[in-house]
Amino acid sequence: MKLNIDEFGKWCDAFGPSGFEQEVAKLVKEYTEPFADEVLQDRTGSIIFKKGNKGPKVMLAGHIDEVGFMVAGISKDGFLAFNQLGGWWDQVLLSQRVVIMVRDGTKINGIITSKPPHALSAEDRSKVVTKDKMFIDVGCKTKKGVEALGIKMGDPIIPDATFELIKRKQFVKDEDSGKFKEKEVTLAVGKAFDDRLGAFIISEVLRKMKEEKIEFPNQIYGVATVQEEVGLRGARTSAQLIQPDVGFALEVDISGDVPGIDKTKYASEMSKGPSILVADNSMLPNPNLKHFVMDVAKEMGMDLQLSIIRGGTDAGVMHITGSGCPSLVLGIPTRHIHSHYGILDVADLEKCIDLLIEILKRLDQKTIDSFTKI
Numbered sequence: 001m002k003l004n005i006d007e008f009g010k011w012c013d014a015f016g017p018s019g020f021e022q023e024v025a026k027l028v029k030e031y032t033e034p035f036a037d038e039v040l041q042d043r044t045g046s047i048i049f050k051k052g053n054k055g056p057k058v059m060l061a062g063h064i065d066e067v068g069f070m071v072a073g074i075s076k077d078g079f080l081a082f083n084q085l086g087g088w089w090d091q092v093l094l095s096q097r098v099v100i101m102v103r104d105g106t107k108i109n110g111i112i113t114s115k116p117p118h119a120l121s122a123e124d125r126s127k128v129v130t131k132d133k134m135f136i137d138v139g140c141k142t143k144k145g146v147e148a149l150g151i152k153m154g155d156p157i158i159p160d161a162t163f164e165l166i167k168r169k170q171f172v173k174d175e176d177s178g179k180f181k182e183k184e185v186t187l188a189v190g191k192a193f194d195d196r197l198g199a200f201i202i203s204e205v206l207r208k209m210k211e212e213k214i215e216f217p218n219q220i221y222g223v224a225t226v227q228e229e230v231g232l233r234g235a236r237t238s239a240q241l242i243q244p245d246v247g248f249a250l251e252v253d254i255s256g257d258v259p260g261i262d263k264t265k266y267a268s269e270m271s272k273g274p275s276i277l278v279a280d281n282s283m284l285p286n287p288n289l290k291h292f293v294m295d296v297a298k299e300m301g302m303d304l305q306l307s308i309i310r311g312g313t314d315a316g317v318m319h320i321t322g323s324g325c326p327s328l329v330l331g332i333p334t335r336h337i338h339s340h341y342g343i344l345d346v347a348d349l350e351k352c353i354d355l356l357i358e359i360l361k362r363l364d365q366k367t368i369d370s371f372t373k374i
């Protein structure tokens with residue numbers, strides 16, 4: 001099966017900060033619905049694609065919200081103050097393009113203000129400007145001008161970035177011979193990989209299972225969750241509705257192969273296959289489930305990277321649903337997340353899809369019971 005990467009690009013370009021996921025949700029639903037037996041919804045906006053009707057329940061979560069902003073106020077001279085939806089580092093923001101969506105769906109371009117070096121003191125030039133000192137410039141000079149565009153406090157904002165695919169040559173050193181082997185890779189560059197890639201992996205898993213008539217001994221609940229970036233909210237409500245027996249969050253992982261990132265702490269790398277999180281700030285995975293997944297990867301001859309993320313994931317709420325639900329995070333090492341542009345290797349997505357299918361084929365009641373046996 002060939003990955004439908006153009007569809008992924010469409011989802012990444014779509015508008016959908018936390019709490020305002022309707023545009024991207026529509027795309028995800030239209031694409032994925034034909035691969036599911038049933039489509040359900042929770043009442044925060046998460047969409048649940050159900051496949052199969054016998055056996056234990058496996059929840060797969062990929063969040064479709066992206067980090068963005070919200071209009072927090074309009075100054076007299078026509079500039080927008082903003083709050084963040086999800087975590088942003090101040091330093092990646094100055095002079096960046098953003099898109100504001102108003103009530104009728106009209107999208108308005110803006111630029112985050114920055115001062116020219118001429119207007120900065122020598123001391124200020126080496127300082128980080130904090131978000132509370134930044135505004136969005138939509139080209140107006142008065143509050144009235146901004147209001148004439150339909151912009152109101154509470155309107156959502158996203159980074160303005162466009163998806164593209166690039167081909168690059170990588171040179172991998174052979175441990176034994178010391179020679180470099182050349183391979184060509186396709187990289188995706190764009191916004192919102194965190195975590196449209198998770199939702200996309202789930203959709204492509206469901207598509208492949210349908211197209212290739214793959215058998216599985218469980219009920220799959222693939223969920224496009226909402227509001228993860230503001231506190232795992234859509235995963236909480238959808239997990240309550242599903243009451244899963246085992247859960248997987250499909251997520252970005254932080255790629256450690258970027259200058260300045262400590263490789264001892266961020267061990268996984270782009271282009272080296274998917275990773276599993278041995279811990280994050282919201283969950284410790286069930287060790288038996290973790291080892292089961294490592295064994296499946298080994299059986300497939302697939303390299304699996306191990307990683308720790310200092311942040312939360314949807315698995316953080318899944319694993320404490322009901323009387324508990326063994327959970328694990330599968331990650332795709334991605335460069336520069338929570339900014340306008342990330343970079344990932346498309347082959348890592350493909351490998352993660354294959355791995356997840358092999359996991360699903362093996363998750364029967366007995367195997368799931370063994371995860372919590374004392």
Ligand SMILES: [Zn+2]
Nearest residue numbers: 067194229338
């Ligand atoms: Zn995130």
